[in-house]
Amino acid sequence: MKLKSLRIKGFKSFADETLIHFDRGITGIVGPNGSGKSNIVDAIRWVLGEQKSTELRLSNMSDVLFNGSERRKPAPYARVTIEFENDKGLLPTEYQTVSISRTLFRSGDSEYRLNDVRCRRKDITDLLIDTGIGSNTYAIIELGMVEEILADKDNARRKMFEQAA
Amino acid sequence: MKLKSLRIKGFKSFADETLIHFDRGITGIVGPNGSGKSNIVDAIRWVLGEQKSTELRLSNMSDVLFNGSERRKPAPYARVTIEFENDKGLLPTEYQTVSISRTLFRSGDSEYRLNDVRCRRKDITDLLIDTGIGSNTYAIIELGMVEEILADKDNARRKMFEQAA
Amino acid sequence: AVELYMNAFERVRANFKEVFRRLFHEGDDCDLVLLHPDDPLHSPIEIVAKPKGKRPRTLRQLSGGEKTLTAIALLFSLYLLKPAPFCIFDEVDAPLDDTNVMKFNQIIREFSQQSQFIVVTHNKLTMAEIDRLYGVFMQESGVSGVAEVSFKDLPQNIEALTS
Amino acid sequence: AVELYMNAFERVRANFKEVFRRLFHEGDDCDLVLLHPDDPLHSPIEIVAKPKGKRPRTLRQLSGGEKTLTAIALLFSLYLLKPAPFCIFDEVDAPLDDTNVMKFNQIIREFSQQSQFIVVTHNKLTMAEIDRLYGVFMQESGVSGVAEVSFKDLPQNIEALTS
Ligand SMILES: Nc1ncnc2c1ncn2[C@@H]1O[C@H](COP(=O)(O)OP(=O)(O)OP(=O)(O)O)[C@@H](O)[C@H]1O
Ligand SMILES: Nc1ncnc2c1ncn2[C@@H]1O[C@H](COP(=O)(O)OP(=O)(O)OP(=O)(O)O)[C@@H](O)[C@H]1O
Ligand SMILES: [Mg+2]
Ligand SMILES: [Mg+2]
Numbered sequence A, B: 001m002k003l004k005s006l007r008i009k010g011f012k013s014f015a016d017e018t019l020i021h022f023d024r025g026i027t028g029i030v031g032p033n034g035s036g037k038s039n040i041v042d043a044i045r046w047v048l049g050e051q052k053s054t055e056l057r058l059s060n061m062s063d064v065l066f067n068g069s070e071r072r073k074p075a076p077y078a079r080v081t082i083e084f085e086n087d088k089g090l091l092p093t094e095y096q097t098v099s100i101s102r103t104l105f106r107s108g109d110s111e112y113r114l115n116d117v118r119c120r121r122k123d124i125t126d127l128l129i130d131t132g133i134g135s136n137t138y139a140i141i142e143l144g145m146v147e148e149i150l151a152d153k154d155n156a157r158r159k160m161f162e163q164a165a
Numbered sequence C, D: 001a002v003e004l005y006m007n008a009f010e011r012v013r014a015n016f017k018e019v020f021r022r023l024f025h026e027g028d029d030c031d032l033v034l035l036h037p038d039d040p041l042h043s044p045i046e047i048v049a050k051p052k053g054k055r056p057r058t059l060r061q062l063s064g065g066e067k068t069l070t071a072i073a074l075l076f077s078l079y080l081l082k083p084a085p086f087c088i089f090d091e092v093d094a095p096l097d098d099t100n101v102m103k104f105n106q107i108i109r110e111f112s113q114q115s116q117f118i119v120v121t122h123n124k125l126t127m128a129e130i131d132r133l134y135g136v137f138m139q140e141s142g143v144s145g146v147a148e149v150s151f152k153d154l155p156q157n158i159e160a161l162t163s
Helices: A037-047 A121-128 A143-151 A153-164 B037-047 B121-128 B143-151 B153-164 C002-023 C064-081 C098-111 C124-128 C151-162 D002-023 D064-081 D098-111 D124-128 D151-162
Strands: A002-009 A018-021 A026-030 A077-085 A097-105 A110-114 A117-119 A140-142 B002-009 B018-021 B026-030 B077-085 B097-105 B110-114 B117-119 B140-142 C029-034 C045-050 C086-090 C116-120 C132-138 C144-149 D029-034 D045-050 D086-090 D116-120 D132-138 D144-149
Touching: A002 A037, A002 C116, A018 C144, A026 A037, A026 C124, A037 A077, A037 A097, A037 C086, A037 C116, A097 A121, A110 A121, A143 A153, A143 C064, A153 C002, A153 C045, A153 C064, B002 B037, B002 D116, B018 D144, B026 B037, B026 D124, B037 B077, B037 B097, B037 D086, B037 D116, B097 B121, B110 B121, B143 B153, B143 D064, B153 D002, B153 D045, B153 D064, C002 C029, C002 C064, C002 C098, C029 C064, C045 C064, C064 C098, C098 C116, C098 C124, D002 D029, D002 D064, D002 D098, D029 D064, D045 D064, D064 D098, D098 D116, D098 D124
Parallel strands: A026 C116, A026 C132, A140 C086, B026 D116, B026 D132, B140 D086, C086 C116, D086 D116
Antiparallel strands: A002 A018, A002 A077, A077 A097, A097 A110, A110 A117, B002 B018, B002 B077, B077 B097, B097 B110, B110 B117, C029 C045, C132 C144, D029 D045, D132 D144
16 A cells, blocks of 8 residues: 655645655655644644644644734635555555545534545544554654653553554 | 863763863763763763752662673762862852762762862752752753753743742 | 464564664664563553663663664564554654664665655755655745755755745 | 742843844744733743744744754743853754754854853764864773764764774
8 A cells, every 4th residue: 555645735834735746665854943844744644534633733623724824814724635556455445546635624624535525534544444554553653652652651552562463 | 160070980881980171162972872971961960969860860879870781890889070160259169179079889878079078968059059050950951851841841941930030 | 362462562572672683783682571461451561671781771771862763673563563554754863873873764775665654854864865855845924835855956955945 | 039030030031032033033033921920930931932924823833843942042041041150952953953953053152152061962063063072982891981082083983982
């Protein structure tokens, strides 16, 4: 299962539509402090179903929408779309390319789409269940997670082992 | 008040007597992971009176003694001596050069010395009180302290303001 | 359930010994220990490092960089049990010295056959190992932008992107 | 007592605005706010960043490097109130990008007239700013050693020291 592309619009500091392509191998994300690198990582977590606002460094989930600046009005919605190639048939669907999309409107309404067809959040989490990349896995390793292993708060290590088992 | 030199023996990974000179300006400490850089910082904290073993990354204060390796026996004591030039008369003593020494023996006995004369720990903390460098000041800034400011656990920021006031 | 967990635990433990030795040195050893072996499903897990020639020490007694490297070894050991299609590292190399950054990148290079890796970094040595590099920049309007960049042009690019 | 504290608080706040502007950019502003102004001696202190052209944000909403830089600004603001004879920084520059590392070093250089600075670092840009450099190394016997080194010989020295 290969990550193909990521499209971000209205999500945190990415007010304008941004498209990133992923190839085989190692993709690097570089840039100055505060440029938006960790926001890209947050976008991937979010579209894969992350529900904990703390994991996304937010006080409220609504903080995920671009909240405006002197020159730009706040965004009306935040949308992230991630595209996978189902090359190993890991995803239980006949599609070769699978796109998952999540939108949060300023009203608080949410929208999930699978290959551009509206669905429930559960449909997405069900799809991802055996792939090892739902939210809450050790696939996304930030320095904070290294801290988690080191601190072992609430037996964090044991939880990681359970997930792997 | 100028830092002049630091002598470390038997303290953590510094089994052998080690001498570091400080000039005016900026002194840098570099080296690979695990070489002993933070141990030098700990030695400075310790000789200036640090009593909290957690601030020194220890389970017990006795862990401060070099605990031996395959080729080297554990050290019988840990001793750190720091030397200051009393150039601004900040230290309430007529001495031009002041040396503070702290020793911890494996038996648990402690020894403090001021210009090589035995004294009580209180004599040292009293001497340092108005200098702004006793243990527990913001003079020693490790990345962990940056974390403390950021986390603001137990109103850590307020405490720092109090100290500065 | 206990059997399933213990099976996984033993496999991760074996991986851990191997990855740890690669990230540290040949003669170094380590261990994963259940604090309550009679109650594996709820037992906390202790991480022990046994560097060559030195006394065994728990994670807490290691240096900043050694802790990070050990945690990375554990994360990869879990990964090897059940490789995720992609892994994201956000500035994990920050506390590592040059030698350890290279080791970290070598191990990523090896696993990149099997999974995609996304690495956020400020480290030049890591940047040199990247296959496809994206530069992120913040514009005056408070809006982030992204552009694909090549490593050899990077210094000028970063200047251009952020001015 | 309240008066003494408030006097210090206002001075630190003024310093903070100045240092913050230097570490960030000219148009950026910030603030220190007492959450309970009626009870200053026990009140928690909120740190607010107001980057030019963007909405004010609390510390928690900043990026990793921005948080570190802001905390450094606050530490220097406290320092300016009552300069300690020496300051020690242990790998504080790890999350900073090159530009911010340079700014951090510039501000240290300025204050180094008044106090001695001891900087532990892995960062090459920081190393270039050091007046006197000590290389620390771990020997096979598990014993640390220290040797004075010069920056231009550094790569070879580190190799020699650690082999
Ligand atoms: N909802 C939002 N609207 C607008 N800007 C936001 C929003 N949420 C976060 N930001 C801003 O995005 C910026 C970039 O954040 P990010 O954490 O991605 O930086 P970074 O590139 O990871 O930096 P560092 O190298 O310091 O870790 C921050 O300045 C933050 O204030
Ligand atoms: N009492 C002791 N006896 C012997 N060795 C010790 C003792 N206490 C700590 N050490 C060892 O000292 C080593 C160096 O620790 P230190 O934290 O100073 O490294 P460092 O140079 O700061 O590394 P990093 O760059 O990773 O932060 C560690 O491997 C640690 O296990
Ligand atoms: Mg970041
Ligand atoms: Mg250290």
